[in-house]
Amino acid sequence: MTISETPTLASRNQLAERPLIWLGAITAGVVVTNLFAPQILLGQIGRSLSMPAWQAGLISTLTLLGYALGLLLLVPLVDLVENRRVILRTLGCAILAALATAFAPKPFLLLLGTFALGASCAAIQMMVPLVASMVAPERRGQAIGEVMSGLMIGILLSRPAASLIADLWSWRAYYVVSAALMALLAGALGRYLPVLQSPVRASYGELLRSFPRLLREEPVLRVRAWTASLVMASFTAFWSAVALRLPEAPFGLDAKGIAAFALIGVVGAAATPMAGRWGDKGWARSMFVAAHLLIIGSLALCAWAGALESRIAALLVLSLGTILLDVGITTDQTLGRRAINLLRPEARGRINGLFVALFFIGGGVGAAAASLAWTLGGWTMVCAVAAGFGVLGLVTDLVSRTGTS
DSSP: OBOOSSOEEOSTTOOOHHHHHHHHHHHHHHHHHHHHTHHHHHHHHHHHTTOOHHHHHHHHHHHHHHHHHHHHHTGGGGGTSOHHHHHHHHHHHHHHHHHHHHTOOSHHHHHHHHHHHHHHTTHHHHHHHHHHHHSOGGGHHHHHHHHHHHHHHHHHHHHHHHHHHHHHSOHHHHHHHHHHHHHHHHHHHHHHOOOEEOOOBOOHHHHHHTHHHHHHHOHHHHHHHHHHHHHHHHHHHHHHHHHHHTTSTTTOOOHHHHHHHHTTHHHHHTHHHHHHHHHHTTOHHHHHHHHHHHHHHHHHHHHHHTTOSOHHHHHHHHHHHHHHHHHHHHHHHHHHHHHHTTSOGGGHHHHHHHHHHHHHHHHHHHHHHHHHHHHHHHHHHHHHHHHHHHHHHHHHHHHOOTTOO
């Protein structure tokens, strides 16, 4: 494997730094909706295609499983193939997969389409290293934070947006709209993305075999992926259970109220550029500690909200806790991405793929933990478990100085 110091940037199709960052953020926000929208569409899809409950449940599972495999098998290609080309081809596959899902006549074809769509959503993580490569190291944290804000907004808007489109038309219309938006993005990316050629000279198999070595040789990657997994577990634990808690007293929200409540989390996404900027100023260690303290404190507020008698007070306290929780989570995620994108330029694709795949596992653990906690102790237990993940993150940063500069 022959590696030069930095990737090679061709002169044509270069885009100014600020528009490139915004294009990356919009791409992340639009594409990521395909990963979480199925969770709200399961009932409609299942009834439409006469799918039993277990089969309908596979829609979301296969979408996320496809994404996980895409992170490990497709994202590393940016370390091997010219970046603009691989991003456009992957996004093209996402468009075709969304249309195949929209017009699937049978359950098997729909499941196959959602799996392919999930895998193709790996285009998101191909954009992150490309943007990071185009920005000077002293501004990289802020740039990654702004791309991440688009990602977080897309995640938080995906369920209410999908619900709105499905209520107005049908679940198939959601996938058609998604394909249309991604086609518009592909046109913009094809015109404006810079041409970035990787310096790596290796086979695809060698890239995949390098994953264990990267984890072994890069302690920053290990620590930051670990804390990112923990905060993602807190995030999924909270959002998996809050929809069960909100219809109950004292909140008493209906389906539309729950969808509106989900929009509150968008406020937390505004913290991502600030977190990246603070990291660029050398405050990363303090901010990691603050982020985990914020997660713990916010979940205490959320647990307290459930014990209040006044509906208005309960909703206000829960809303505040939700915003602070999302600020803490996005701060850790943004600073973690900044840290790993300051590592080996020639391996940014693989490093980003590993990072996201590992915190993706944390999300799955959080969802499972929330289900068990809800059964055993209800809302208070869910908040305690989610806060426990934050405590583990805090302890990690107090005892380790790796990846906190």
